[in-house]
Structures are given as structure tokens and as C-alpha cells.
Amino acid sequence: xxxxxxxxxxxxxxxxxxxxxxxxxxxxxxxxxxxxxxxxxxxxxxxxxxxxxxxxxxxxxxxxxxxxxxxxxxxxxxxxxxxxxxxxxxxxxxxxxxxxxxxxxxxxxxxxxxxxxxxxxxxxxxxxxxxxxxxxxxxxxxxxxxxxxxxxxxxxxxxxxxxxxxxxxxxxxxxxxxxxxxxxxxxxxxxxxxxxxxxxxxxxxxxxxxxxxxxxxxxxxxxxxxxxxxxxxxxxxxxxxxxxxxxxxxxxxxxxxxxxxxxxxxxxxxxxxxxxxxxxxxxxxxx
Numbered sequence: 001x002x003x004x005x006x007x008x009x010x011x012x013x014x015x016x017x018x019x020x021x022x023x024x025x026x027x028x029x030x031x032x033x034x035x036x037x038x039x040x041x042x043x044x045x046x047x048x049x050x051x052x053x054x055x056x057x058x059x060x061x062x063x064x065x066x067x068x069x070x071x072x073x074x075x076x077x078x079x080x081x082x083x084x085x086x087x088x089x090x091x092x093x094x095x096x097x098x099x100x101x102x103x104x105x106x107x108x109x110x111x112x113x114x115x116x117x118x119x120x121x122x123x124x125x126x127x128x129x130x131x132x133x134x135x136x137x138x139x140x141x142x143x144x145x146x147x148x149x150x151x152x153x154x155x156x157x158x159x160x161x162x163x164x165x166x167x168x169x170x171x172x173x174x175x176x177x178x179x180x181x182x183x184x185x186x187x188x189x190x191x192x193x194x195x196x197x198x199x200x201x202x203x204x205x206x207x208x209x210x211x212x213x214x215x216x217x218x219x220x221x222x223x224x225x226x227x228x229x230x231x232x233x234x235x236x237x238x239x240x241x242x243x244x245x246x247x248x249x250x251x252x253x254x255x256x257x258x259x260x261x262x263x264x265x266x267x268x269x270x271x272x273x274x275x276x277x278x279x280x281x282x283x284x285x286x287x
Contacts (some may be wrong), residue, residue, distance in 0.1 A: 004207060004255050010185070013015075013017055019039075019202060027261030029130065030212075032149045039243060041245060046170070046240075049233075049237070050237070051232070053232070054233075057226050057229045057233075059091025060225045060229050061226050063225060064154035064226055067224075068221065068224060071218055072221055076278050078089070085212075085216070086216035086219045087216075089209070089216050090176055090217070090220075090227070092261075093176045093177050093180040093213045094175070094179050096164075097127050097179050097180070097183045098127060099254045100120075100123075100183075101120050101123040101183070102124060103118030103120065104117070104119050104123070105117050105119075105121045105124065105240040105258075106118055107120075109259075114259065115194055118246075118259065119186065119187065119190045120248055121185050122242050123182075123186040123239075124191065125242045125246075125254070126185070126242040127163070127179050127182050127183060127238075130178045130182040130235045130238035130242075131175065131178070131182075132235055134173055134175050134178045135175075136287030137234075138162045138170035138171075138172065139160060139162040139163040140160060140162065141157055141159075141162060141171075142157055142161025142164075142165070142169045142170075143156065143158075143172035143227070144155045144171060145167075145171040145222055145225060146171070146223070147168075147222065147225065154226075159171070167200070171223055171224060171227050172226070173223075173227050174223040174227040174233060175231065176213050176214075176227045177210070177213055177214040177217060177227075177228045177235065178215075178231040178232070178233060178234050178251050179213075180209065180210035181207070181231065181233075181236045182234075182235035182236070182238045182239045183210070184203075184206035184210040184236075185206075185235065185237075185240050187238040187244040188202055188206055188207070188242060189239060190240075193247075206233070210232065210235070214229075214232060216230065
């Protein structure tokens, strides 16, 4: 798992453009926006990253049973620190990611600080997008969770069984892991615009924390290792695409309404709602 999050950080290093923080009140295009706009939504790096996740998933399928058995060993389960830590990191992922994302957006808007508002909004969008994808896959795959029975087969899938039989058959993929990696990829991608020289530090901290969430789900016998890998892939891609799309299309409807809206004083002394849009990238770069 440690190797996986290092590899993920490496693969993500060139995805987002470099930028610097600017106050929200300025509402001008940031220097990196032209880089984002020039990029396509999908690049060859995405193919490499997807191939890595697919390969790791294939490797994990035969090892699912043995990994689960080791984590459910009586000595491992008796460790009080592991039990408490696994519970805490899960809460940070869900509902923590939603609470943190919305709070960052609110603080960023009130403080007129666009980078923080960007992070909160785009993080929340990535969590929502990845949640929809995972919800559909859970219902469709119908994979039995490890705790369903002592002799549960890791390859016990049943089409639409997650929809008909409920939570015990919604193992694939891991929702908590997906949310954690979605948040980690957004923070890492956005931080490349503020602190390009600290990207490795941010990526290590965020993806390391997300990996702990996945391990906690396995420790609690709620998911197989392959569930966690697939969830990590979905979350990572969701975060990368949300950030890349929004910074490549700064005039998109959601950003326009939620990042451009401002309370403005009217001649009659009342407050009204106005919108200030980012300037074209070429103009901003020429200033």
C-alpha cells in the first residue's frame, strides 16, 4: 500500500497546472488557467494511471482471501489502537470529507479567498461524482462482503444483487476509500497551483491518509483488498477530472454561480447579488 500511494503521487505530479493563490475579490484568471484550458480532459497519463490500478486490482483478486484472513487474525483484532484508529479515519472520510469540503467553500467565500473556495467546491463535486459512480457499481456488481459468512468467496458476485439484497452485497467497490481518494486527488491537484514546490509533501500526506482509510475498511472486515484498489482508482480519477475540467472551463455553470456570485451594494443602500467572471486567460497573462 505504501508503494501504491507513492506511485500515485508520481503519476499525478504532472496532471494539473501550476498556479499561485489570488484573492477571490480580484476574480481574474489565474496564470495556470491557460495551461489547464490547453489540456484535453483525458491524457496519456490517465491511461498509465488506469493501467496501474487495473493491474493492481488483478493482482489483488487472488490475494483477497489471504489478506482478509491475516487482518482478521485474533491478535490483530485484539489491538485496541488499531480498532480506535480504524474507526476515526473512517469518520474523517465519511462524513468528514463532505463537512470539510462545504466548510472550506463557505470560509473561502466569506474571506474572499478563491483558492480555498475552489478547493472546497471542487472537493465536494469530486466526492459527489465518485459517490454516484460507486453507488451504481455497488448495486450492479452485488459482491458479498467478507463478513457475510465465515466461508465467503471473494469472487461471489451477483448482478444487481446489491440492489435487491442490500448492504451485505455492496462490497465492490469501497465507498469510504473512493471518497478519501477523491478528496486526496483534489487537494493534491489544487495545491499544484498554490505551492508547486510542496506538491510531493501534500501528495504524500493526502494519499497516505486515504490509504489508511482503505486499510481500515479491510481491518473491519467490510471490504476485500480489491474493493479498496478499485475505490482508490475511481476516487483518484474523479478528483483529477473535476479539477482539470473546472480550471480548463472557468466559465462553467457551477463555478459561475457558486464562485462568481458576490453580494454588492446598490445605490439605494441595499445589497444585491452580482457576478464577477474571470478574465480571459490571454488578457490575464499579458498583465
